[in-house]
Amino acid sequence: MKPPSIIALLSGPDQPGLVARVAGWIYERHGNIIHADQHRDSEAEVFFQRVEWVPAGDIKEEQAAFRELAERELGMSARVMLSSDQPKVAIMVSKIEHCFHDIILRFRSGELPGELVAVVSNHETLAAATAAYGLPFYHIPVTRANKAEAEAEQVKILRETGAELVIMARYMQVLSESFLKNVGCPVINIHHSFLPAFAGGKPYHQAYERGVKLIGATAHYATADLDEGPIIAQDVARVTHRHGPPDLVRRGRDLEKTVFAQAVRWHLENRILVYHNKTVVFD
Amino acid sequence: MKPPSIIALLSGPDQPGLVARVAGWIYERHGNIIHADQHRDSEAEVFFQRVEWVPAGDIKEEQAAFRELAERELGMSARVMLSSDQPKVAIMVSKIEHCFHDIILRFRSGELPGELVAVVSNHETLAAATAAYGLPFYHIPVTRANKAEAEAEQVKILRETGAELVIMARYMQVLSESFLKNVGCPVINIHHSFLPAFAGGKPYHQAYERGVKLIGATAHYATADLDEGPIIAQDVARVTHRHGPPDLVRRGRDLEKTVFAQAVRWHLENRILVYHNKTVVFD
Amino acid sequence: MKPPSIIALLSGPDQPGLVARVAGWIYERHGNIIHADQHRDSEAEVFFQRVEWVPAGDIKEEQAAFRELAERELGMSARVMLSSDQPKVAIMVSKIEHCFHDIILRFRSGELPGELVAVVSNHETLAAATAAYGLPFYHIPVTRANKAEAEAEQVKILRETGAELVIMARYMQVLSESFLKNVGCPVINIHHSFLPAFAGGKPYHQAYERGVKLIGATAHYATADLDEGPIIAQDVARVTHRHGPPDLVRRGRDLEKTVFAQAVRWHLENRILVYHNKTVVFD
Amino acid sequence: MKPPSIIALLSGPDQPGLVARVAGWIYERHGNIIHADQHRDSEAEVFFQRVEWVPAGDIKEEQAAFRELAERELGMSARVMLSSDQPKVAIMVSKIEHCFHDIILRFRSGELPGELVAVVSNHETLAAATAAYGLPFYHIPVTRANKAEAEAEQVKILRETGAELVIMARYMQVLSESFLKNVGCPVINIHHSFLPAFAGGKPYHQAYERGVKLIGATAHYATADLDEGPIIAQDVARVTHRHGPPDLVRRGRDLEKTVFAQAVRWHLENRILVYHNKTVVFD
Structure with a gap:
């Protein structure tokens, strides 16, 4: 049985260090990245990322905290869901x-x-x-x-x-x-x-x-x-x-x-x- | 080594017995059909056929005779080539x-x-x-x-x-x-x-x-x-x-x-x- | 609405004139061939044919008569079904x-x-x-x-x-x-x-x-x-x-x-x- | 014309924070990640990564420094090449x-x-x-x-x-x-x-x-x-x-x-x- 994970989809203007900051944030909070993929449209200068991780802390709190990070600090659009969600x-x-x-x-x-x-x-x-x-x-x-x-x-x-x-x-x-x-x-x-x-x-x-x-x-x-x-x-x-x-x-x-x-x-x-x-x- | 064959492509208005007449003509002249395929567009009422055979007689004469059959007797458009042709x-x-x-x-x-x-x-x-x-x-x-x-x-x-x-x-x-x-x-x-x-x-x-x-x-x-x-x-x-x-x-x-x-x-x-x-x- | 047709699958030892005889038989009885395809395994010397036609006469009688032709006269194995069959x-x-x-x-x-x-x-x-x-x-x-x-x-x-x-x-x-x-x-x-x-x-x-x-x-x-x-x-x-x-x-x-x-x-x-x-x- | 980049392929035992450490290292040295992909075989507990970036410093020095990081500090197998290499x-x-x-x-x-x-x-x-x-x-x-x-x-x-x-x-x-x-x-x-x-x-x-x-x-x-x-x-x-x-x-x-x-x-x-x-x- 897979543990529940957080799945985030980010997009926004490209800027240096995005991969590092996202991965660093998860690492510091002892999350375990399961899947990470990114794409950069160099013409349009847009950055896209999907990252999925098993958080160490309370999953709902981590979900909210990540959204905060993505939107406030990184200035990205973010869609953050749980693997257990059933839309x-x-x-x-x-x-x-x-x-x-x-x-x-x-x-x-x-x-x-x-x-x-x-x-x-x-x-x-x-x-x-x-x-x-x-x-x-x-x-x-x-x-x-x-x-x-x-x-x-x-x-x-x-x-x-x-x-x-x-x-x-x-x-x-x-x-x-x-x-x-x-x-x-x-x-x-x-x-x-x-x-x-x-x-x-x-x-x-x-x-x-x-x-x-x-x-x-x-x-x-x-x-x-x-x-x-x-x-x-x-x-x-x-x-x-x-x-x-x-x-x-x-x-x-x-x-x-x-x-x-x-x-x-x-x-x-x-x-x-x-x-x-x-x-x-x-x- | 394959023996040289005649390859005919026919098309024209659909009419009863086309397959039989073509196959019968080849059979009577002791030709050996290697490949035969046909298609009928029932809406457009057009008939198409490709037939390839090894003739018993002189290949050039058979080629000409078949063209005669197809165009004169059957009233079809015909393209008749030899497998040895190198266009x-x-x-x-x-x-x-x-x-x-x-x-x-x-x-x-x-x-x-x-x-x-x-x-x-x-x-x-x-x-x-x-x-x-x-x-x-x-x-x-x-x-x-x-x-x-x-x-x-x-x-x-x-x-x-x-x-x-x-x-x-x-x-x-x-x-x-x-x-x-x-x-x-x-x-x-x-x-x-x-x-x-x-x-x-x-x-x-x-x-x-x-x-x-x-x-x-x-x-x-x-x-x-x-x-x-x-x-x-x-x-x-x-x-x-x-x-x-x-x-x-x-x-x-x-x-x-x-x-x-x-x-x-x-x-x-x-x-x-x-x-x-x-x-x-x-x- | 498509009229009911007869579908025959034949196979057996290759012999000259098979295509002509099958097509000729159908033509003589005023059947209308809808689909005909054949294959010859030249190594194994076996001939295969699928032919589908709309018969002019009683469909059951034509089905039986064709089976007779295929098996008795042509010496082929034959499976002859009607398009209306629901196996x-x-x-x-x-x-x-x-x-x-x-x-x-x-x-x-x-x-x-x-x-x-x-x-x-x-x-x-x-x-x-x-x-x-x-x-x-x-x-x-x-x-x-x-x-x-x-x-x-x-x-x-x-x-x-x-x-x-x-x-x-x-x-x-x-x-x-x-x-x-x-x-x-x-x-x-x-x-x-x-x-x-x-x-x-x-x-x-x-x-x-x-x-x-x-x-x-x-x-x-x-x-x-x-x-x-x-x-x-x-x-x-x-x-x-x-x-x-x-x-x-x-x-x-x-x-x-x-x-x-x-x-x-x-x-x-x-x-x-x-x-x-x-x-x-x-x- | 694309600027020359470094392409690294890493593999080794899975451990927390690998993505963060690699991305962080590149970010600190002002490199610009062009492509990053990773895979984790959770059964075999092996981690794989391909990362490609345009370094800010001398490309040969950065290549050597990264190999040092990957092999010494992270304990990974590393193959590090330049996009300009012609093997x-x-x-x-x-x-x-x-x-x-x-x-x-x-x-x-x-x-x-x-x-x-x-x-x-x-x-x-x-x-x-x-x-x-x-x-x-x-x-x-x-x-x-x-x-x-x-x-x-x-x-x-x-x-x-x-x-x-x-x-x-x-x-x-x-x-x-x-x-x-x-x-x-x-x-x-x-x-x-x-x-x-x-x-x-x-x-x-x-x-x-x-x-x-x-x-x-x-x-x-x-x-x-x-x-x-x-x-x-x-x-x-x-x-x-x-x-x-x-x-x-x-x-x-x-x-x-x-x-x-x-x-x-x-x-x-x-x-x-x-x-x-x-x-x-x-x-």
Whole structure:
């Protein structure tokens, strides 16, 4: 059994001695560093670090003290969590169910450190399946006419459940800027193409039309610019002229499941930093 | 030692019994089919076939007779070559040399069935290296001002050498519609991105800016629409936030070399059919 | 909606005119070939063919007539099925559940053409989950002492359910020669290594010890020689020195799921021929 | 232009504060850390670190001072090089030439930081090609009878050239324990299979016989146990029943070239630590 650890993600303007000061601080307080990784974007002059350690003292006090160090003394942005944290996660989904089942099964098996708190859908299709998993299901139909109200209701529910992460397991509606501003936590989306190729609707059909020899899937943080958010994970699979759109859809499902799960896991393990619409992933 | 065979590539409107008639014709003349593959685009109602066989009679006569059958009786487009054919191939290149060396070495080792006849470049950089390989080198500087004349000279040389295929081993100039119309043979280009993402100039820099997690290379037939031609082969490699543009360039070189070589090999082995700006590759 | 088709898999000693005779027979009876692929192992002098067509006449009569042609006139082994067939499939599983859930969900979503008829397990762990999927669960404990009897009971159940394919979704017991002889249908197993490397128990630990940079999964037909059966599908994933055995187990799960599903799909779509302990897969 | 940096590779028994002490030492002397990565094998209780920094003082003095710190004060094994170092590299090769050309072209293009000093071969085949690259060629025939003497002569030449790394670009002889002990530097070999599968001779034929669906290549440090040395890099490519041994050989060449080059680059960039017959690669 692993002892509980503190995981810190830092970023900010580069300055001499950051690695030394962070490592020195932990050492002085008799912490034991388990993992440390850093990155320096020398053009942008930004420094990024992920450090994970087992503290000697009270873990909550050390967590608070480190945040103090990082933000006050080092002037860095800091996200500091405990390895025992189980962030609350809400799922948004429409009718397509492979990512939905796959991600829920991963949470249930303990592969993903988080607690599922809600399934929000614009269709009733997955109500029974959600119930079978013992999760609350919120059906909020979305039409052209009611979109603003529907989103307001979604936000209300998501905030009430205390969701710290929203994951779109093939939710087929574009989220408005307002939704993203108000939801109060990051949103991870899985797009069924190798972005930036084939953004927007029906990417497998677009891929078929263009005659590409590889199809892909991309997990990214949703932003107000559709399919333009910071990319977290991508993968591809080989296709040939024999594969029509239904084959691409079928093959793509496996990509979507694994890429989506990887992005969610990285996020929940506090491995991702975003800057300049890109991600640093300390894997 | 394999006996010489005939390789036919057919395409045309779908009609009942095509497979039977082709196979029956070969069987009646005591040919021995080595490889046969077909594809039917049921939406476009087009039929494609590659068939390779060792004929019983005189190989040249059988080749001509089959062409007759395919074009006259079956009403198909047909490209019929012999496995012993060594099509003439010309290379166009600028200064970047990894694809240049790699493809020439593959021809020299017998990996690619063809005969290199010329290297055409807009720079003198690779003149000595070309001479060391025992190949004729044609230096035709291209500027904004002289582009039309320079292309006319390129076309003249390529036609004089009898090139049946032109391969652009990182030739950094856009070819005009006029060049492509007049050169009289297919042109294969290697683009250093996973098309349709990052078409145009500096794709590795574009990829870095967008923060993708995979970079790619694409071999395609050059058409008048830059980087929009039928895709032949593609591959990708994984990158992370640690890889700056120079790393992407370095990693991309390996992709470019293998993808380019694969496309050239498939073309020379008569495995590719083009339709609707896509390719059927009978691998 | 696709019209129902006949799918035939043929194999046998190579002889001139096989392709022509098969295609000609279908053409004469006004069948419409949708897919045809063949392979010739020139060393072993064996010919393999998969042909799929929409018959003009009564589909059952055409199916029978083709079997007659293939076996009597051509002297080939033939497996002739209809695209509408839904073969009965039984799952064997122990406690590890990712392949179990994943494959059942694929059957339920219609991705796999077959009908699940039973789950047989040596543990009770997955009894409730099986019930939730509406499938019959057979718990047959296996010990060193009762292995022969337990296997006899497994065989009895599997035969009673009419299983035409048994799939081992991480069933952690070695099957005896007697089981395989008596079960009366093919058995597909998923092994969690890149065979032939790391056959036998605890392959991820073996991989960790050896320090390989890629881990794999292999689906194969079970034979009396443990992990030595004909390989159907394989895939790998990249690992580094950072990945301990638990990480390899986690990453391997995704490989196991997709490789297993692909092998099962290929089998159910009548795409696999076995000879010389190898497979021909007409994908 | 990057300023010259110091690159240190440390390994040794794990102890508290190692990261802090190394980073603190560099910080106090006003060095600027460019890259730092570490790994802890918690089972083996070994700590590994790669740190690269631009020193403020005289680079040679700082290099020496750091070695002092690492070895004396921290009790670690240390390899400390400068980014400007160009280690001397000797190639051993037989007749097969794709890895030979590919690796030499990479050195010539500046992709690999090192200086080629010799080509040693048991055949004369590549003498002219070596001369064309401007490199000294040493032909030392090896037979069953003269193996010990031949190896002694190889060792003598390699030591005289001052080789700091020997790379076997498809050298088809097994090196004796005595050779490896006396050569005085690491030896990197490329094996044409996905080790540990298909060690020993004719791996592509072994792969064909076994019917695997992926073939591979493995770069490793040569040890007295044939094909059992620490693995540095591996890659695979997909094959089907259509690929006979010559196809596997052809496809494998591309794998061999890239895997070999990657291993050599990682070694020359001081990224590899060996322990327990495994490698830690700080990529």
